[in-house]
Amino acid sequence: MADDLMAKVTAIVQRGQAGERDAARAELESMWAEVEAGGGDDFHRCVIAHFLADLQDGQRDELMWDERALAAVDGVSDERAQQFDQSLQVRGFLPSLYLSLAEDHRRLGDAASAHEFLEKAEAASDALGDDPYGELVKGIMGKVRQALAEGSTDPLPTD
Structure with missing residues (x-):
């Protein structure tokens, strides 16, 4: 269409x-x-x-x-x-949407909400394909998790 x-x-x-x-x-x-x-x-x-x-x-x-x-x-x-x-399935949108919210909360210093949304993103990550987009989202999940562990509210590094 x-x-x-x-x-x-x-x-x-x-x-x-x-x-x-x-x-x-x-x-x-x-x-x-x-x-x-x-x-x-x-x-x-x-x-x-x-x-x-x-x-x-x-x-x-x-x-x-x-x-x-x-x-x-x-x-x-x-x-x-x-x-x-x-090729789209709504469930495939969720990891990115949740991850965005995790990153927003992390940057605002709300670690508890950031962890909550990161966990939701990770739980929905099985909807991601083994393709560049899926790898990108999974890579950012790792960066957000690391930044949370470090207590950082700085922007994520761009590679």
């Missing part, structure tokens, strides 16, 4: 990753408002919020968007996700 909104989200995210963070954030926030006004569904909400979180300058704002992404995923079915991509 062609999903024009998802095509726009993908293009905006790529611009944000290329350094146009402020413009990408503004465009995704505008898309969020459209979706909230009835121009999309929970699949769109989940994806937009997940990517918007990564474009925030403040940790509390990032947490807010990651919470919105997790709340939206509850309304997404495998069938809906597969309308966008046949």
